[in-house]
Amino acid sequence: IYTATGILYTFQSFVMASFAERLSLELRTQISRKLERLPLSFFDSHKPGEVLSRATNDLDKMSEVLQTGLLKLFTAVGMVVGSLIMMFRFHIGLTLVFLLFTLLSMFSTKLFAAKTLRYATLRQQAVSRVTGQVEESYSGRTVIRSFNREEKSAQEMRDVVRELADTSRKADFMMNVVNPFIRLVNRLGQAAIAVFAGKLLLDGVMTVGTFQAFFQYVYQASEPLTEAAYMINSLQSSIASVERIFELLDEKEILPDPEKPVVTAGMATVAHEMQEAAGKGAEGRVEFQNVRFGYSPDKILMRDISFTAEPGQKIAIVGSTGAGKTTLINLLMRFYEVNSGRITLDGIPTAQMSYEGLRNNFGMVLQDTWLFEGTIAENIAYGRPDASREEIVAAAKAARADFFIRTLPKGYDTVLGGDADNISAGQRQLLTIARVMLCDPAVLILDEATSSVDTRTEMEIGKAMGELMKGRTSFVIAHRLSTIVDADLILVM
Numbered sequence: 001i002y003t004a005t006g007i008l009y010t011f012q013s014f015v016m017a018s019f020a021e022r023l024s025l026e027l028r029t030q031i032s033r034k035l036e037r038l039p040l041s042f043f044d045s046h047k048p049g050e051v052l053s054r055a056t057n058d059l060d061k062m063s064e065v066l067q068t069g070l071l072k073l074f075t076a077v078g079m080v081v082g083s084l085i086m087m088f089r090f091h092i093g094l095t096l097v098f099l100l101f102t103l104l105s106m107f108s109t110k111l112f113a114a115k116t117l118r119y120a121t122l123r124q125q126a127v128s129r130v131t132g133q134v135e136e137s138y139s140g141r142t143v144i145r146s147f148n149r150e151e152k153s154a155q156e157m158r159d160v161v162r163e164l165a166d167t168s169r170k171a172d173f174m175m176n177v178v179n180p181f182i183r184l185v186n187r188l189g190q191a192a193i194a195v196f197a198g199k200l201l202l203d204g205v206m207t208v209g210t211f212q213a214f215f216q217y218v219y220q221a222s223e224p225l226t227e228a229a230y231m232i233n234s235l236q237s238s239i240a241s242v243e244r245i246f247e248l249l250d251e252k253e254i255l256p257d258p259e260k261p262v263v264t265a266g267m268a269t270v271a272h273e274m275q276e277a278a279g280k281g282a283e284g285r286v287e288f289q290n291v292r293f294g295y296s297p298d299k300i301l302m303r304d305i306s307f308t309a310e311p312g313q314k315i316a317i318v319g320s321t322g323a324g325k326t327t328l329i330n331l332l333m334r335f336y337e338v339n340s341g342r343i344t345l346d347g348i349p350t351a352q353m354s355y356e357g358l359r360n361n362f363g364m365v366l367q368d369t370w371l372f373e374g375t376i377a378e379n380i381a382y383g384r385p386d387a388s389r390e391e392i393v394a395a396a397k398a399a400r401a402d403f404f405i406r407t408l409p410k411g412y413d414t415v416l417g418g419d420a421d422n423i424s425a426g427q428r429q430l431l432t433i434a435r436v437m438l439c440d441p442a443v444l445i446l447d448e449a450t451s452s453v454d455t456r457t458e459m460e461i462g463k464a465m466g467e468l469m470k471g472r473t474s475f476v477i478a479h480r481l482s483t484i485v486d487a488d489l490i491l492v493m
Contacts, residue, residue: 027062049134057131058241058242058245059241073228076227079220079224080224080225083218083224086217090217091206094200105182105185109178109233117240119170120240122167123164128244137153182230190222194215258351263348283311285308285346286343287307288306289341291342305328313474314476315489316484317477318477318478318490319493328491334350361441363436363445366432375414377413380392380395398437399430401431426454442473448477
C-alpha cells in the first residue's frame with residue numbers, strides 16, 4: 001500500500017507540475033501574441049517594467065501556487081468527502097454537529113479569502129512598480145548620474161520596495177493567519193462532539209469502539225479542512241496575478257487585417273497569397289484626404305488634413321516641438337487609426353491593405369535608434385534576414401558605416417550589447433540608416449535621421465540619402481534648414 005501511495009503521489013505531482021507549466025506556457029504565448037496586436041497607444045501609457053512584470057512575476061506566482069496549492073486542495077476535498085460518508089454511517093447527529101462547525105470554518109475562510117485577494121492584488125501592483133522602477137533606473141543611469149540624482153533615485157527605489165514589503169506583509173499575514181484560526185474552530189467542534197458523544201456513550205447508545213472510530217474520522221477530516229482553508233486563501237494570491245494577466249489579454253487590439261487585402265503596383269486584388277502578403281512595388285503616391293485624428297475622441301489634434309505626395313517627391317515636415325510631426329508619420333504607417341478621412345498609397349486606402357503589405361513599402365530611420373543584441377551584420381539585415389553578406393556590406397558602404405565597422409575587432413561579426421553601448425550614438429544611427437538602405441523601400445521616412453552624427457558625416461549621409469531618394473517618395477522630419485531646402489513640398493505643422 002505504501003509503495004502504491006508513493007507511485008501515485010509521484011504521478012500526481014508530475015501531473016500538477018506539468019499542468020501548471022503548460023498553462024504558463026500557453027499564457028506566455030498568448031501574451032506574446034497579444035503584445036504584437038496591441039496599438040501603440042497601449043505602450044505609450046504603460047511602462048515597460050509593468051508589462052514585463054505581468055509576463056514574468058504574475059505568471060510565476062500563478063504557477064507556484066497551482067503546483068502546490070491545487071494538488072493539496074484536491075487531496076483535502078477527497079479526504080473530507082470520504083470521511084463524511086463514513087461519519088454519516090456511524091451517527092447522523094454527531095456528523096451534523098461536525099458539519100455545523102465546518103460551515104463556520106468555510107464562512108471564516110471566505111472572509112479571510114476576500115481580504116487576501118485584496119492585499120495580493122496590491123502586492124502584485126507593487127511588484128509591477130518595483131520592476132518598472134528598476135527598468136527606469138537602469139535605462140536612465142547615465143542621466144541620473146549626470147544630474148547627481150543617485151540619492152533621489154535610490155530613495156524612490158526604497159519607497160517602492162518599502163511599499164512592496166508592507167503589502168507583502170499584509171498579504172502573507174492574511175494567508176497564514178487562516179490556518180491557526182480554522183484549526184481553533186475545528187478543535188472547538190471536536191470538543192462539542194466529544195461532549196455529545198460522551199453522553200451517548202454513558203447512555204449506552206454508542207459503544208466505545210464506535211466512539212473511537214467516529215473520532216478517528218473527525219480527526220481525519222479536520223486537518224484536510226484546515227489545509228483546504230489555507231490553500232483556498234493562498235489561491236487568492238494566484239487569482240490576483242491571473243486577473244492582471246487577463247486584464248492585459250482583454251486590452252483593445254488593433255483592427256484586424258481585411259479578409260482580402262488590396263495590394264499596390266497594379267497587382268490584381270485576388271493575387272496569390274504570397275504576393276498579397278508582400279505588397280511590394282508601390283509607386284509611392286501618398287495622399288491624405290480630410291484626415292481627422294486625436295489620441296482621445298474629445299481632444300482632436302488634427303482637423304481636415306489634406307495633401308498629396310507624388311512619386312519621387314521629397315516632403316519636409318516642420319513645426320515646433322509637439323506640433324504633431326511624428327504623429328503624422330504614425331498615421332501614415334497605421335500605428336494609429338484616423339478618426340475620419342482616409343490615407344491612400346497609390347490610390348488604395350491604407351485601411352484596405354494588410355499591415356505587413358503596407359509597411360513593406362516603407363523604410364523608417366528614427367531619431368531614437370533601436371538595435372538588438374546580435375552581430376552588426378544581423379542588425380543591418382533586420383528587415384531582410386535573407387540578404388547576402390555582399391548586400392549587407394554594400395548597404396553599409398552607402399550609409400558611410402563600412403569604415404567604422406571594419407575598425408571594430410570582429411568587423412561585421414562584432415556582437416552588440418542589449419543597448420549597443422559598445423558603439424557611439426552616431427554609429428548606431430549609421431547602422432539604422434544602412435538597415436533601411438538594404439530594404440530598398442518605395443517610401444522613405446526620416447525622423448531627424450542625422451541628429452546624432454557630426455557635420456562631415458551628415459554631409460556624407462546626405463549624399464547617400466540623395467542617391468537613395470531618387471525615384472522614391474520621402475518624408476523628412478527636420479529642424480535644420482539644410483535638410484529641407486531642396487524639398488518639393490514643405491508641410492508646416
